[in-house]
Amino acid sequence: MLKSNKSVNTLATSDSVLLRTENLGRSVNGKILVEGATFEVHSAEVLAIVGPSGSGKTSLLRLLNRLDEPTSGTVYLEGVDYRQIEPRTLRREIGLVTQRPFLFPGTVAQNLKYGPAQRGDTFSADAISQLLGKVGLGDYSSRNVANLSGGEGQRVSVARTLANSPRILLLDEPTSALDEASKIEIEALLRNIVSNLRLTCVLVTHDKAQAARLASRVMVLENGHIIRIGSMEEVLHA
Amino acid sequence: MLKHLFHDPLHLVFAQAVVAALAAVLVVLLARKRRIHLESEVLIAMLRGLLQIVAVGSILVLLLKSSRWNSAWLLMVMIVAAGATSARRARGIPGAFTVSTWAIAAGAGSVIAVMTWLGVIDSAITSLVPVGSMLIANAMNTNGLALNRIRADVLAHAGEIETALALGAEPGTSVSPYVQAAFESSLIPAIDSVRSLGIVWIPGLMAGMLLSGARPLYAAIYQFVVLAMILASSGLTSLISTLFIRARLFTSADQLIVQPGR
Numbered sequence: 001m002l003k004s005n006k007s008v009n010t011l012a013t014s015d016s017v018l019l020r021t022e023n024l025g026r027s028v029n030g031k032i033l034v035e036g037a038t039f040e041v042h043s044a045e046v047l048a049i050v051g052p053s054g055s056g057k058t059s060l061l062r063l064l065n066r067l068d069e070p071t072s073g074t075v076y077l078e079g080v081d082y083r084q085i086e087p088r089t090l091r092r093e094i095g096l097v098t099q100r101p102f103l104f105p106g107t108v109a110q111n112l113k114y115g116p117a118q119r120g121d122t123f124s125a126d127a128i129s130q131l132l133g134k135v136g137l138g139d140y141s142s143r144n145v146a147n148l149s150g151g152e153g154q155r156v157s158v159a160r161t162l163a164n165s166p167r168i169l170l171l172d173e174p175t176s177a178l179d180e181a182s183k184i185e186i187e188a189l190l191r192n193i194v195s196n197l198r199l200t201c202v203l204v205t206h207d208k209a210q211a212a213r214l215a216s217r218v219m220v221l222e223n224g225h226i227i228r229i230g231s232m233e234e235v236l237h238a
Numbered sequence: 239m240l241k242h243l244f245h246d247p248l249h250l251v252f253a254q255a256v257v258a259a260l261a262a263v264l265v266v267l268l269a270r271k272r273r274i275h276l277e278s279e280v281l282i283a284m285l286r287g288l289l290q291i292v293a294v295g296s297i298l299v300l301l302l303k304s305s306r307w308n309s310a311w312l313l314m315v316m317i318v319a320a321g322a323t324s325a326r327r328a329r330g331i332p333g334a335f336t337v338s339t340w341a342i343a344a345g346a347g348s349v350i351a352v353m354t355w356l357g358v359i360d361s362a363i364t365s366l367v368p369v370g371s372m373l374i375a376n377a378m379n380t381n382g383l384a385l386n387r388i389r390a391d392v393l394a395h396a397g398e399i400e401t402a403l404a405l406g407a408e409p410g411t412s413v414s415p416y417v418q419a420a421f422e423s424s425l426i427p428a429i430d431s432v433r434s435l436g437i438v439w440i441p442g443l444m445a446g447m448l449l450s451g452a453r454p455l456y457a458a459i460y461q462f463v464v465l466a467m468i469l470a471s472s473g474l475t476s477l478i479s480t481l482f483i484r485a486r487l488f489t490s491a492d493q494l495i496v497q498p499g500r
Contacts, residue, residue, distance in 0.1 A: 067400055069493055087492040088406045096404040102397045115405040164405060 016043040018200050019094075019168055023073035024063055025224075033059040034224045037073070041168065046194055046201040048215035050208055056224035057204040061170050064202060065094040077168075092119070095166030099173045101157035103145040108137065108156050111145060115164035123163055134196075135159045135189055151182030155189060162193070169194075171203040175210070190214060259284055301363045309363045313350065313370045317343050320378035328385035328483065330496050337482045338381050345475025346370075346377035349467055358463060369464060372443070373471040376428065380472035381479045384424035388480065391416035392487060392496050399494055409488040417480045424476045428469045435465060 019041040026033045034056045041047050049057045062068040064075060066087055075082045082090055092115065103111050109128050116123040128141055135155040140148075145156065154174060161169065171190065175183040191214060194201055205211050211218050212232050219229040228235045240257070244250040266280050301308050321339025328334035350370045353359045359369050392399065395416060402412035435441070436458070443464055447457035487496055 065404060066491060067404065067493060069489065069491060083491075087403075088408065091404050092406040096401075098397065098401060098404075100397060102401040104398065104402075114402070114407075118406040118408070118411070160405065 017041070018043045018078060019064065019202075020076040020079075021064070021073065022076065024060070024070055024075060025072035026059060026063055026068055027071050032224050034063060035072075037063075037226055039219060039226065039229055041200060041202060043200055044198040045217060046203060046215040048203045048205060048211035048218045049221055050205060050211050050218060051221035053206065055221040057206075057221055058172055059224070060221065061096075061172050061202065061204050064168075064170055065091050065096055067091075067096070088118070092164045093166055094168045094170060095161040095164055096170045096172065097154075097158050097161050097174050100177050101153040103148075103153055103156060103160075106145065107141070108132070108143050108145060108148075109141045111156055111160050112163045115160060127163075131159050131163060134162070134193060136185075149182070150178050151185050154178060154182070154186050158186075158189065158193070162197075167200065169199050169201045171201060173204055173206065176206070187213060255288070298363070298367060301367070304363075306361060306363060306366075309366045309370070312367055313347070313374065314343075316371055316374045317347060320346075320374050320381075324378045324382035324385060327382040328389050331385070331389060331483060331486050332495065333486045334385060334483065337479055337486060338385070341381055341475045341479035341482065342374060342377045344478050345381075345473075346373045346471040349373055349471035349474065353467055358467070369467075372464060373467055376468040377471050377475040380424045380428060380476045383427070384420045384476045384480050385483060387420035387423050388413075388416060388483060388487075389496060391419060392494070393498050396494060396497050403492055403494065409492050409494075410484050413484055413487060417484055421476050421480045424480075425469075425473055428465075428472045432462075432465050432469055435462065441465070 017040045021037050021039055024037040025035040027035070037060060039047075049060060051057050059068070063070050066075075066082060077085065077090070077093065085093075104114060109125075112128050112131060113123045125141070129138070132138055132140055135158055137152065137155050137159070140152070140156070145153065148156065154177075158174070174190070175186050178186060187210065190201075190203075193199060194214075201215075203211065203215055205214075215232065217230060218232055218235045220227050220235060240250060240253050244253050262280060262284060266276050269276050297312065301312065318339055320342050321335055324342070325335040325338040328338070350359065350366075350373055354361050354366060359366055392413065399412045399416075403409065431441075441461055441464075444457045444461035447460065448454060488494060
């Protein structure tokens with residue numbers, strides 16, 4: 001069903017494979033959520049996963065940072081089977097930004113400190129200020145998250161994930177819960193961050209236009225199977 | 239009025255049971271008028287409760303003539319039954335029965351053992367079994383409340399918990415606010431019972447002692463003793479149960495097991 005695995009290598013923006021899945025699948029109570037997913041994610045590229053609702057996009061994303069357990073296949077992070085990596089370490093390496101920000105009660109700064117604190121690190125006021133500057137919330141450090149708008153909350157969520165210095169960023173429909181203005185803001189933010197930090201991203205979206213605006217390659221999922229993967233032109237205009 | 243109609247104590251107590259049950263049936267009929275159907279649930283619960291308590295009463299009659307160690311066996315059976323009952327409140331959490339049973343055994347069991355050893359609870363079967371059962375039943379209720387609250391909070395906050403996991407948090411850290419809230423809320427009934435003692439209610443044990451001719455002051459202080467023991471055993475049970483159920487919410491790869499729609 002995978003149209004061309006060879007195209008993965010030839011069309012990537014970089015030739016170093018950071019993440020590779022091999023026959024990755026998950027089924028729950030006999031229901032197949034994802035099956036036989038084999039693909040590669042190259043360093044500093046943005047791979048978009050598109051498909052209709054219920055096609056298995058989020059299920060596939062949750063397998064990449066092992067929030068769910070694969071029932072078949074596995075994922076390799078720089079050639080290492082991710083089952084050999086401690087889950088907490090793996091999840092810091094592969095950060096996740098969810099559809100809704102799920103901010104923890106408290107201030108913006110407290111949210112940004114959360115990830116580093118889990119490994120016993122302190123996140124300095126300067127580092128917080130610098131990171132907030134990158135997401136366009138320069139003076140928000142002491143703001144209570146309860147008073148933020150949807151777009152601001154999602155910016156804090158992105159910054160909180162970046163505070164862990166992940167090598168790969170998973171974005172699960174990061175703009176789908178936002179209004180049009182906030183959606184444009186977050187898209188611009190992601191474009192800046194990804195190009196400035198040369199971040200490797202896997203973006204799940206149901207919006208093909210958004211995929212075209214943000215990603216270098218795209219994968220189409222249907223009923224848990226990859227039906228196409230390649231460059232935007234190859235896939236979206238196929 | 240019933241005393242005038244029934245002179246035999248056994249007949250009288252059966253008549254009292256029928257009248258009390260009729261009051262419950264009346265409530266069920268009123269609920270039915272409002273299209274709330276509790277008939278089968280209430281009927282089964284009343285029949286089951288009656289059979290169980292009559293069975294225990296009969297066993298107590300036999301035990302009165304047997305070794306004191308038999309009360310320990312009886313209390314152990316009660317602990318297992320309490321573990322099974324309260325574990326139902328944690329549907330979907332693997333190992334809830336084991337955690338509940340050990341928590342009640344450690345919480346209520348240790349308080350019963352220590353208090354019996356110290357002489358606070360009389361070691362006679364007629365005292366140890368009823369007082370012990372009160373501690374176990376309350377520990378069961380507290381445990382059920384704690385597990386029910388944890389399950390509901392984890393389902394309602396699965397997003398926050400998985401966000402914490404995705405940021406590299408330990409499973410215990412990711413659920414700690416909900417575990418703490420469950421522990422605190424599970425103890426509300428036990429704390430309120432002690433707080434309102436004598437003002438809002440006169441508990442059954444004190445009422446029974448007064449009816450059987452005990453001195454009011456003695457009955458009052460012993461009632462406080464029992465409620466303090468209930469608070470201790472319930473608190474210890476909830477503390478142990480919430481501590482150990484935390485680990486059961488996750489797989490060995492730190493994945494949340496209890497999730498909405500699964």
